[in-house]
Each structure stands twice: as structure tokens, then as C-alpha cells.
Amino acid sequence: MRDRHSNGFYNRSSELRTIHNALRSDRAELVVMFGRRGVGKSELLVRAIPPRGFYYQATAQLMQQQLVDLTQELNRVAGGRAIIGQLDSFSAVLAAVVALARRDKDDPFTLVVN
Ligand SMILES: Nc1ncnc2c1ncn2[C@@H]1O[C@H](COP(=O)(O)OP(=O)(O)OP(=O)(O)O)[C@@H](O)[C@H]1O
Numbered sequence: 371m372r373d374r375h376s377n378g379f380y381n382r383s384s385e386l387r388t389i390h391n392a393l394r395s396d397r398a399e400l401v402v403m404f405g406r407r408g409v410g411k412s413e414l415l416v417r418a419i420p421p422r423g424f425y426y427q428a429t430a431q432l433m434q435q436q437l438v439d440l441t442q443e444l445n446r447v448a449g450g451r452a453i454i455g456q457l458d459s460f461s462a463v464l465a466a467v468v469a470l471a472r473r474d475k476d477d478p479f480t481l482v483v484n
């Protein structure tokens with residue numbers, strides 16, 4: 371994956387503001403993003419979430435490989451606060467994400483699986 375916060379990204383300030391406002395909100399929010407293929411939806415998501423947010427772009431690879439990549443992202447987000455061994459199902463990944471999110475109750479946790 372390309373560096374999530376590199377330069378060369380343009381023309382999305384109002385969309386970023388919309389997403390940031392929803393993420394900052396203390397109420398439940400629903401934001402719908404739609405657009406034709408390749409218009410920049412995924413890139414916008416990547417840019418919109420905080421560096422400590424969990425982001426995973428699903429691929430056509432076998433689930434086994436995707437679980438390796440999901441676990442790696444989980445470890446990145448955990449930032450060395452826990453060594454998380456290889457997770458063997460998507461529900462195990464979600465359970466680990468929930469446990470991580472609950473550790474800092476005052477700190478909102480962002481999860482994106484695209
Ligand atoms: N605002 C932007 N500035 C510069 N490059 C961009 C921008 N948005 C997207 N791109 C580039 O355009 C290409 C397509 O973007 P992206 O994958 O985000 O599209 P998408 O809408 O998610 O496509 P798909 O519908 O296939 O999932 C990528 O190479 C991405 O890096």
C-alpha cells in the first residue's frame with residue numbers, strides 16, 4: 371500500500387471536512403460515499419482516517435493471506451502495546467479490534483475495512 375499520508379493528493383478538502391466532522395461528532399453519524407470506479411473513494415478514506423486508525427483494503431488474495439495482513443495492521447495500530455499473534459478468522463480480528471478500542475475509552479477508535 372502507498373504511504374497513507376504522502377503528498378500529491380488534491381481537491382478533496384470539502385470531502386475530508388465532511389468525514390472529519392462525522393468522526394469528531396459525539397452522535398451516531400452516517401456518511402455515504404459513492405462514485406464511479408477509480409474516482410478516488412478508497413484514497414479519500416485512507417486520507418480521512420487518523421494515522422492510528424485501522425485501515426484495511428480487502429484484496430482478491432486468499433483469506434489466509436488477508437488474515438496475515440489484517441493482523442499486521444492490527445499490530446501497527448496497537449503500536450507495541452501488545453504483541454498480537456496471528457489471528458485465524460475475521461471474527462477474531464474484529465474481537466481484537468474491539469478489545470483494542472476499549473483500552474482507551476476516551477479516545478475514539480476508527481476502523482475501516484474497504
Ligand atoms: N485526490 C486525489 N489526488 C491524487 N490522486 C488520487 C486522488 N484520489 C485518488 N487518486 C489516485 O487515483 C487512483 C484511484 O483511486 P482509488 O483507488 O481511491 O479509487 P476508488 O474510487 O476507490 O476505485 P474503486 O471504485 O475501483 O475502488 C489511485 O491511484 C489513487 O492514488
Ligand SMILES: [Mg+2]
Nearest residue numbers: 411412413484
Ligand atoms: Mg476503492
